[in-house]
């Protein structure tokens with residue numbers, strides 16, 4: 001399968017090239033040239049298949065031409081060493097819990113898949129070290145760092161905005177050591193993302209080092225996220241609730257929801273999607289007006305969605321050929337203030353005895369307000385609530401238990417490299433001659 005750039009000005013790339021490069025030469029995002037339909041028979045029997053079996057069928061449609069079946073199966077099965085259960089929250093609203101992986105957030109799925117696929121490619125071609133650059137507003141960094149930890153031939157640089165990720169998130173990528181370097185940038189998430197993008201465009205750097213991205217723009221992280229949408233459907237079908245399914249995705253960079261929309265275009269019977277935003281409502285505004293107007297991100301309590309210029313908008317736009325009517329026919333939006341998010345966490349906890357994290361709370365609320373008669377909603381619970389401990393505890397006025405996996409990270413020693421938001425400083429550091437900051 002070949003991959004084209006959303007900017008249409010770069011040559012087609014193989015899967016290998018798209019994974020190693022991350023971003024196309026023209027700064028566009030790679031898209032698979034075909035989205036294969038899955039056979040009806042697959043959907044007829046999906047309720048009888050395991051998560052791994054379902055995921056392998058989906059993976060085969062994307063990657064089967066480029067990765068031998070045995071290797072692909074091993075990569076998929078290793079990646080999904082944990083469950084993504086659907087849990088009932090209220091009458092017609094269900095939570096797809098994506099926080100049962102090692103860093104307790106959905107990004108574990110994409111990050112673990114990408115680490116294994118990249119490692120497969122590195123083994124294929126000999127031993128040049130690959131450097132993974134990843135900008136994070138919180139959860140990407142931990143998922144990528146843990147997904148790649150100890151993987152031979154790969155070094156990971158995690159860039160995060162100083163003082164803007166929660167202490168629990170921070171310790172998940174600053175305490176690992178080995179092949180993981182954490183870089184604390186004096187700026188906001190968009191500055192981190194800009195540094196990473198500039199690094200990929202810098203000729204000198206790319207001559208001297210093999211750089212790749214592990215942000216949600218990378219097809220190896222992005223496409224595997226579609227796996228759990230199919231699995232959610234299978235679980236809803238088992239419950240007899242799969243008709244008129246509406247899936248709501250708390251969205252920041254829009255990688256997660258875009259992979260779900262890919263699933264729908266492969267034949268997954270979803271009626272429509274809702275993108276739930278926090279106060280960073282750029283996509284919501286686009287749906288209302290047809291004008292995409294990026295602006296600087298603002299900090300909220302759902303900080304993994306604090307994105308002012310969502311990268312994957314380019315993929316949605318490309319997928320629908322820029323047709324605003326087609327986009328709004330399949331995707332609607334919602335936007336919530338911190339106050340509304342707090343109120344939702346509190347209400348759902350009291351009424352339904354279900355504890356949402358701030359991102360999932362946006363998802364729940366958008367369904368509670370937006371479901372029409374006869375529809376059933378599934379929202380993606382994108383992280384474990386204990387990852388946002390202070391916020392959640394202060395809202396419900398009660399202590400929240402910290403899962404053992406999280407507590408283990410918090411015992412480690414934090415180590416990170418301070419960095420300005422100037423690209424020249426970051427480049428000097430990567431080239432091994434850092435300036436004093």
Ligand SMILES: *Cc1c(COP(=O)(O)O)cnc(C)c1O
Nearest residue numbers: 139252253254255256304382383
């Ligand atoms: C990354 C993240 C999101 C946003 O996902 P996108 O794919 O960037 O839209 C939502 N919730 C949590 C907890 C996240 O970590």
